[in-house]
Amino acid sequence: MTLNILFAAKAERWTGYEQPLTDALTKALAGRNFKLATKFAPEEVDYIVYAPNSDLQDFTPYTRAKAVLNLWAGVENITGNETLKIPLTRMVDFGLTHGMVEWVTGHVLRYHLGLDIDITRQDAKWEPRSQPLARDRSVAILGLGALGQAVAEALVGLGFNVSGWSRSEKAVDGVRCLHGDAGLTEALKSAQIAVLLMPDTPATQNVINAETLAQMPKGAFIINPGRGPLINDDALLAALDSGQIAHATLDVFRVEPLPEDHPYWAHPNVTVTPHIAAATRNDTASEVIAENIRRSEAGEPLLHLVDRDRGY
Structure with missing residues (x-):
């Protein structure tokens, strides 16, 4: 089965930086049948690679999605989103x-x-x-x-x-x-x-x-x-x-x-300094995303799962 992975973050992370996320995730997910894109029909999405400043704020249509995999360590701008009912992970890499x-x-x-x-x-x-x-x-x-x-x-x-x-x-x-x-x-x-x-x-x-x-x-x-x-x-x-x-x-x-x-x-x-202390790097972040997708598909616990009550 092909996994549909939706990229829901700003365009510069998709195409820019030292290594575009498309290339980094393709390498990290080697051997797995998947499609990575910035647009799918919501009901066809399996995983959402996400940043809280994304235009995507209503998760209700994503009925098949299994997890939202955050690209940032910070999750305070998404934990209170009442439309998000599936597991949310934060970035620790x-x-x-x-x-x-x-x-x-x-x-x-x-x-x-x-x-x-x-x-x-x-x-x-x-x-x-x-x-x-x-x-x-x-x-x-x-x-x-x-x-x-x-x-x-x-x-x-x-x-x-x-x-x-x-x-x-x-x-x-x-x-x-x-x-x-x-x-x-x-x-x-x-x-x-x-x-x-x-x-x-x-x-x-x-x-x-x-x-x-x-x-x-x-x-x-x-x-x-x-x-x-x-x-x-x-x-x-x-x-x-x-x-x-x-x-x-x-x-x-x-x-x-x-x-x-x-x-x-x-x-x-x-x-x-302009919020540069701990930038998400596409190559290492992709390894964490790929591992969480592997875990989810294998029925194993996700890494860095967010506790909504605690806010992180």
């Missing part, structure tokens, strides 16, 4: 995970080594300084899902003093793992650098606010490659203006692209 690890590690090291001081110096003054070793730098990872754990393990490998916080109890080798409201306070009070890697759920929105920012050491740093709504923007700007937070590197925002008149663009202590 080698390329996305390691892209995030490399991006976060680079910015943690940038702050740890004080590289901005050297890059922006214009006064021609020779001022040697002694940097602390990684073991003397406290980093808190807020969110210990697949990405958070991978980042925490990488920073532990570099010798950093790493704490991790999650809403439920977790265990990661070499990481001081905390959970619950008391655990969040404990993680933040020693966090010289805080990395936000939580999903966007009602329970995590505005977790970085005036109260939690005040719990951090004065002059701490914020790195957010997770989700824009994790931060109360007004509170962060106030903390930056007061010096409570020395600098913030932000990759995600409540509105994207970030509006040209947003205060983050002009703030001297904010670095804006």
